[in-house]
Amino acid sequence: MFEAAELGRKLDKDTYKTEVENLRVELLELQQELLSADFPVILLISGVDGAGKGEMVNLLHEWMDPRHLETSAFDAPTDEESERPYFWRYWRALPPKGKLGIHFSSWYSDPIAERLAGEMSANDQEAYLSRVNTLEKMLVDDGALIIKIWLHLGKKQYRKRIKSLAGDPKTAWRVTQKNLDNIKVYDKFRKVAEETLRETSTGHAPWIIVEGYDHRYRSLTVGRLLRDMIRKRLEVDPKTLASPAVDWSAKKDSTTLLDFVDLKKSLEKKEYKEQLADYQARLNELARKAHKKKVSTVMALEGWDAAGKGGMIRRMIHALDARHYRVIPVAAPTDEEKARHYLWRFWRHLQRAGHMTIFDRTWYGRVLVERIEGFARTDEWIRAYQEINEFEEELTEHGIVLLKYWLHIDKDEQLARFKAREQISYKQHKITDEDYRNREKWDEYAQAVADMVERTSTPQAPWYIIEGNDKRYARVRALQILCERLEKAL
Amino acid sequence: MFEAAELGRKLDKDTYKTEVENLRVELLELQQELLSADFPVILLISGVDGAGKGEMVNLLHEWMDPRHLETSAFDAPTDEESERPYFWRYWRALPPKGKLGIHFSSWYSDPIAERLAGEMSANDQEAYLSRVNTLEKMLVDDGALIIKIWLHLGKKQYRKRIKSLAGDPKTAWRVTQKNLDNIKVYDKFRKVAEETLRETSTGHAPWIIVEGYDHRYRSLTVGRLLRDMIRKRLEVDPKTLASPAVDWSAKKDSTTLLDFVDLKKSLEKKEYKEQLADYQARLNELARKAHKKKVSTVMALEGWDAAGKGGMIRRMIHALDARHYRVIPVAAPTDEEKARHYLWRFWRHLQRAGHMTIFDRTWYGRVLVERIEGFARTDEWIRAYQEINEFEEELTEHGIVLLKYWLHIDKDEQLARFKAREQISYKQHKITDEDYRNREKWDEYAQAVADMVERTSTPQAPWYIIEGNDKRYARVRALQILCERLEKAL
Numbered sequence: 014m015f016e017a018a019e020l021g022r023k024l025d026k027d028t029y030k031t032e033v034e035n036l037r038v039e040l041l042e043l044q045q046e047l048l049s050a051d052f053p054v055i056l057l058i059s060g061v062d063g064a065g066k067g068e069m070v071n072l073l074h075e076w077m078d079p080r081h082l083e084t085s086a087f088d089a090p091t092d093e094e095s096e097r098p099y100f101w102r103y104w105r106a107l108p109p110k111g112k113l114g115i116h117f118s119s120w121y122s123d124p125i126a127e128r129l130a131g132e133m134s135a136n137d138q139e140a141y142l143s144r145v146n147t148l149e150k151m152l153v154d155d156g157a158l159i160i161k162i163w164l165h166l167g168k169k170q171y172r173k174r175i176k177s178l179a180g181d182p183k184t185a186w187r188v189t190q191k192n193l194d195n196i197k198v199y200d201k202f203r204k205v206a207e208e209t210l211r212e213t214s215t216g217h218a219p220w221i222i223v224e225g226y227d228h229r230y231r232s233l234t235v236g237r238l239l240r241d242m243i244r245k246r247l248e249v250d251p252k253t254l255a256s257p258a259v260d261w262s263a264k265k266d267s268t269t270l271l272d273f274v275d276l277k278k279s280l281e282k283k284e285y286k287e288q289l290a291d292y293q294a295r296l297n298e299l300a301r302k303a304h305k306k307k308v309s310t311v312m313a314l315e316g317w318d319a320a321g322k323g324g325m326i327r328r329m330i331h332a333l334d335a336r337h338y339r340v341i342p343v344a345a346p347t348d349e350e351k352a353r354h355y356l357w358r359f360w361r362h363l364q365r366a367g368h369m370t371i372f373d374r375t376w377y378g379r380v381l382v383e384r385i386e387g388f389a390r391t392d393e394w395i396r397a398y399q400e401i402n403e404f405e406e407e408l409t410e411h412g413i414v415l416l417k418y419w420l421h422i423d424k425d426e427q428l429a430r431f432k433a434r435e436q437i438s439y440k441q442h443k444i445t446d447e448d449y450r451n452r453e454k455w456d457e458y459a460q461a462v463a464d465m466v467e468r469t470s471t472p473q474a475p476w477y478i479i480e481g482n483d484k485r486y487a488r489v490r491a492l493q494i495l496c497e498r499l500e501k502a503l
Numbered sequence: 504m505f506e507a508a509e510l511g512r513k514l515d516k517d518t519y520k521t522e523v524e525n526l527r528v529e530l531l532e533l534q535q536e537l538l539s540a541d542f543p544v545i546l547l548i549s550g551v552d553g554a555g556k557g558e559m560v561n562l563l564h565e566w567m568d569p570r571h572l573e574t575s576a577f578d579a580p581t582d583e584e585s586e587r588p589y590f591w592r593y594w595r596a597l598p599p600k601g602k603l604g605i606h607f608s609s610w611y612s613d614p615i616a617e618r619l620a621g622e623m624s625a626n627d628q629e630a631y632l633s634r635v636n637t638l639e640k641m642l643v644d645d646g647a648l649i650i651k652i653w654l655h656l657g658k659k660q661y662r663k664r665i666k667s668l669a670g671d672p673k674t675a676w677r678v679t680q681k682n683l684d685n686i687k688v689y690d691k692f693r694k695v696a697e698e699t700l701r702e703t704s705t706g707h708a709p710w711i712i713v714e715g716y717d718h719r720y721r722s723l724t725v726g727r728l729l730r731d732m733i734r735k736r737l738e739v740d741p742k743t744l745a746s747p748a749v750d751w752s753a754k755k756d757s758t759t760l761l762d763f764v765d766l767k768k769s770l771e772k773k774e775y776k777e778q779l780a781d782y783q784a785r786l787n788e789l790a791r792k793a794h795k796k797k798v799s800t801v802m803a804l805e806g807w808d809a810a811g812k813g814g815m816i817r818r819m820i821h822a823l824d825a826r827h828y829r830v831i832p833v834a835a836p837t838d839e840e841k842a843r844h845y846l847w848r849f850w851r852h853l854q855r856a857g858h859m860t861i862f863d864r865t866w867y868g869r870v871l872v873e874r875i876e877g878f879a880r881t882d883e884w885i886r887a888y889q890e891i892n893e894f895e896e897e898l899t900e901h902g903i904v905l906l907k908y909w910l911h912i913d914k915d916e917q918l919a920r921f922k923a924r925e926q927i928s929y930k931q932h933k934i935t936d937e938d939y940r941n942r943e944k945w946d947e948y949a950q951a952v953a954d955m956v957e958r959t960s961t962p963q964a965p966w967y968i969i970e971g972n973d974k975r976y977a978r979v980r981a982l983q984i985l986c987e988r989l990e991k992a993l
Contacts (some may be wrong), residue, residue: 041929070825075817079830080863086826091583117826186791301676327565335560336576336607340569348838373570439531 014207018222019167024229036236037076043243044077044113051251052156053353054243055198057119061202062166062192063174064225065232067140069164070117072232073239083108084115087122096307096366098411100148104360107152120145121209128205129198131176142212147403152218153272154396155354159247161218163210164225168199174226245401269463270478274421278490279483289328289485292492296332297500300369304337307366308502309413312495313375316420317458318448319430320481325420328488329371329495338369341380355379355397358487363408375417376401385457398468409473414502418491419462422481424455447495454500504697508712509657514719518926526726527566527728533733534567534603541741542646543598543843545734547609550654551696552682553664554715555722559654560607562722563729573598574605577612586797586856588901590638593733597642599842610635611699617636618695619688632702637893642683643707644845646884648736651708652725653700658689664716756941760954760968765910768980769973779975782982783822789989790859794827798992799903802985803865806910807948809920810971812863815910818978819861819985828859833868845869845887846894855899865907866891870955875947888958899963904992908981909952912971915943 024032029310047054056073058066074082085106094102100120108114124141127133128465133141149159166174179188195202214220223234280288303310312329326340341362350358356376364370378395383389389397408415422430431448434440451458466476477494481487537544546563548556564572575596590610598604610896614631617623623631623868639649656664665686669678685692704710713724770778793800804812816830831852840848846866854860869887879887898905912920921938924930941948956966967984971977 038929045929045932067824067826069824071820074825078813079816079820080813080832082825082830084829091581093581093583115825205573211812323568323570324831326569330561330564330569334557335572335574335605336557336563339574340572342570439528439535442535 015165015167015203015222018163018165018224019170020224021170021226022224022230023227024233025282026229029229029233030401032233033076033236036233036240036480039240040077041457043240043247044081046247047243048081048111048418050247051110052157052158052246053110054113054160054246055108055152056113056115056239056503057121057159057161057412058115058117058160058164059119059121060223061166061171061206062195063171063178064164064166065228066117066164068228069232069235070163071116073115073236076236077113081111082113082115084117086117087119093365093446095362096309098407098413099323100144100407101360103148104357105359107353109349110156111352114362120148120198121213125205125209126352128209129202136191138208139212142209144403144407145213146215147399149213149218151356151403152354153399154393156251157354158242159215160239160242162238163206163222164231164235165222168203170226171199172196237412239266243382261288267374269459269464270466271421274478274480276421276423276426276482278486280485280489282485285464285485285489288489289492292489292496293328293332295496296329296492296499299496299503300333300337301416301500302503303336303369306503308499309364309366309411310369310495310499311363311408311413311415312369312371313415313417314371314373314420315377315381315418316479316481317422317427318451319427319434319443320420320422321484322420324484325418325488325491326371326373329492332492333369337367338371339364340371340373343372343374359404376404377465377469381458381461384461385454398465401469402471405469405471405474412502414498415474416495416498417469418494419466419476419478420481420487420491421478424452426482427452505657505712506698508655508714509660510714511660511716512714512720513717514723516719519719519723522723523566526723526730529730530567531728533730533737534571536737537603537604537733538601540570540737541600541602542648542736544603544648544650544736545598545642546603546605546650546651546729547611548605548607548654548806549609549611549652550713550715551661551692552685553661553668554605554654554656555718556654558718559722559725560605560654563605563726566726567603571601572603572605574607575775577606577609578710583855586799587853588897588903590634590897591850591853593638594847597843597847599839600646600841610638611703615692615695618699619692629702630699632699633702634893636705637657637889639703639705639708639892641846641893642844644703644883646741647844648732649708650732651710652727652728653696653705653710653712654721654725655712656715658693660716661689662686684715719840759949760956761911761952764968764970766911766913766916766970766972768970768976769782770975770979772975775979778979779818779982782979782986783818784992785986786819786822786982788988789993790823790827790988792993793859793904793989794824794857796993798989799854799856799901799904800985800989801853801898801905802859802861803867803907804861804863804910805865805867805871805908806969806971807912808941809924809933810910810918811920811974812910814974815908815978815981816861816863819982822982823859827857828861829854830861830863833864835864845913846890849894864895866957867959871948873977874951875944888955891959895959895961895964902992904988905964906985906988907959907966908969908984909956909966910971910977910981915944916972917942927977941966945970 017463058070060066070084074084083106087102087106090102103116103120106114106116124133124145125494126137127137128322153159173187175192178184179193210220210222221238223231223238225231314326316322330338330340339362346355346358359372359376362372379389379401380394405415431444466478470476477491479487480488542751548560550556564574573596577596579591580592593606593610594606596606614623614628614635618628643649665678665682668674669683700710700712711728713721713728715721804816806812818827820830829852836845836848849862849866852860852862869879869891870884874884893903921934924934956968960966967981969977969980
């Protein structure tokens with residue numbers, strides 16, 4: 014795989030100078046054009062130590078307008094990072110549309126280093142790399158241009174480079190003991206790197222291997238690649254990016270799982286009061302234990318309008334310490350959120366270890382309201398099922414207890430609640446014309462809910478359909494599930 | 504000061520229940536109204552341990568709509584927090600307009616605890632509290648409503664409460680050894696708390712002391728205070744908030760300090776090349792040392808349009824490692840930024856320890872473009888001088904090297920550069936009609952620059968006026984200053 018990159022191509026100084034001058038102008042023009050484009054560019058610079066990764070990144074800052082570059086280097090995770098799922102630090106560093114984000118030492122550094130050190134099994138590596146592929150696909154599907162550059166050095170070149178850096182007092186500081194040791198394990202490193210690149214060179218984000226020995230050849234090659242790939246991407250008609258439309262409408266169940274929900278379930282007031290108090294006491298104890306053990310919980314609350322999410326949240330937090338949870342109301346995205354992948358705005362709200370994050374409406378908006386109202390294209394919301402499963406897997410793998418509730422009521426009950434709300438001063442704002450319009454699409458939403466539950470119920474993150482016509486029953490049931498899940502996890 | 508709060512007032516259960524029901528409705532209505540208001544509410548809950556701070560915060564979450572509350576609890580700083588100036592963590596937690604942010608253990612916790620433990624001198628305490636007063640004034644001036652509640656317990660009440668908590672198996676877990684020890688130092692604690700409250704009970708953000716022993720009395724009192732203060736603030740006509748207009752226009756210097764800048768300073772090409780290379784080599788070494796020693800640099804770049812900020816940045820970063828700096832272009836604020844104090848968007852960009860943050864245009868926009876174009880009211884931009892000085896003091900006290908450059912050219916030179924830019928494809932976008940419009944206000948801007956330099960040049964953060972008609976001279980001069988300042992700091 015790396016053979017071609019060990020040819021040792023060279024460029025003379027004058028050719029280089031002229032070419033760079035032209036290239037710079039082109040890059041600056043493209044950067045300008047990119048500013049108003051509808052996608053971000055993510056450039057990953059990886060490769061062999063000493064192959065010029067740092068120089069390359071610095072050079073791009075000089076050639077281009079550094080104000081529109083966002084370079085992120087990832088060393089050891091900070092404590093705020095290590096308390097969240099592994100990819101949180103990469104999500105938070107994603108550039109917005111119109112910008113070029115350079116990831117120096119990216120999601121590829123750890124697996125290569127750990128595999129080399131024998132700290133990662135072949136199976137773990139495969140699982141990790143498949144996660145990387147999914148992440149990249151998700152971003153590319155959303156429009157991002159991902160450019161992955163591997164700067165290569167052959168074994169002899171590597172030895173020569175490290176020795177020459179170590180021999181020059183001006184650069185000796187850059188050479189670590191690890192660099193010297195790595196000369197001995199070069200062959201193994203090469204094998205691991207080759208495996209990694211092979212597994213992750215995909216159609217949507219292929220690796221490009223550039224020989225790193227001659228700095229002029231390397232710099233000009235990378236600069237030109239960047240230019241050509243950005244230019245090509247800018248020329249793409251956004252409309253053609255959508256996958257061919259799927260005739261999803263063909264699939265219409267006359268009955269959905271919601272038809273089998275027993276909405277007659279209810280609780281007497283006395284029983285309710287007792288059970289509520291019992292579960293709240295239990296939850297209080299469990300939540301304290303979870304905080305102490307740094308076990309986090311994410312609760313995803315979905316349901317029909319007026320299904321009683323607010324009242325349910327209130328009964329839960331009664332048992333919780335306000336310092337240890339946060340309720341995130343999901344409304345229209347801010348402009349900073351709109352400039353990124355739709356999952357970014359949920360990633361950013363994940364709380365620190367031992368905390369509970371309660372989402373009042375969630376990432377499932379993509380396959381519910383955005384699907385029904387046409388805010389997302391068909392290929393976008395169909396793709397979202399897998400993206401959401403991936404997201405949730407990352408949460409649960411990190412040890413987060415993830416609960417997903419669909420709070421269910423029937424159409425008559427909803428109408429009765431709308432009418433009741435209109436009578437209460439501080440609830441009037443909750444009922445708008447939109448709520449009545451949504452009601453008209455009840456069947457479409459029911460189908461969307463059925464599809465959602467079918468496609469995103471996983472063993473780690475099952476959906477719980479809460480029978481909600483009786484508020485008392487629903488609240489106790491939600492608390493009961495929460496307690497049981499926490500008990501299991503602790 | 505605390506005497507009145509030790510009366511031990513009590514409320515019977517029935518009165519409490521009825522009153523709470525009414526209060527809840529009012530609070531929910533107010534919260535709804537607040538959502539579209541143009542200011543945030545910051546509620547600080549402090550007080551004696553065991554006086555019910557936690558219960559109070561939890562109760563507010565139950566009474567109000569928790570989706571529009573943002574509760575922040577501040578324990579030991581995370582590493583990302585401790586690498587920034589002290590107040591960074593509080594700035595990042597400030598609620599946006601329309602929301603209620605509850606700060607549990609706020610900027611008051613540390614000084615009281617440290618003073619009690621003998622870790623803070625009286626002088627340090629005074630300096631710290633004056634910083635707190637300035638912060639609160641800054642937020643109030645910007646429209647924020649700050650409510651500071653101190654829940655109090657007398658000495659006997661405190662002993663009784665701690666003993667009763669410790670005696671009940673259900674609450675014993677809440678009592679720490681420190682709580683028990685504190686019984687002995689109650690008198691000293693009271694003295695420190697009294698001092699602290701006296702120093703920080705200001706007209707714009709007074710302390711309100713509430714007796715904390717009886718939970719019903721305490722809860723209802725705090726709830727009513729919150730209701731009354733939010734209601735009162737909502738009734739204020741925003742126009743009346745502005746301080747009486749100052750007749751600043753009276754102050755007009757016929758000559759300003761800019762008239763004394765020697766714009767003839769220049770460098771020959773050969774000399775330039777040599778000096779540039781020398782300073783870049785020096786800077787490279789210094790920056791590496793700074794990164795190793797975790798010394799951060801903040802560079803504030805201001806100057807006339809076309810003064811050459813971009814070219815100057817490029818010459819600097821040539822010597823830097825792209826992983827260790829970030830260039831922040833200051834353009835129009837995002838909607839998340841608009842919803843907060845104007846300094847928030849600069850605080851959020853401060854990089855971690857050992858990094859350089861280069862602001863291309865800065866917080867000085869408030870007293871330059873916002874002043875001249877009328878985007879800020881007179882009282883707002885006049886106030887800004889002090890706010891900026893405070894901000895910068897917090898940076899330099901944290902050990903950050905702060906450099907402020909005004910890149911100066913004259914009017915003819917600017918015109919020549921506009922014309923030249925119009926000839927270069929990738930620079931054309933830089934010249935717009937607005938640039939020509941700004942030129943017409945040259946004298947007004949010159950006065951604003953003179954005022955700015957006069958009012959914000961401090962020993963720790965002086966302004967450097969860079970003579971910029973000759974680009975070569977300007978670049979070398981900027982590098983020279985940067986090197987000298989870094990040398991001194993390292």
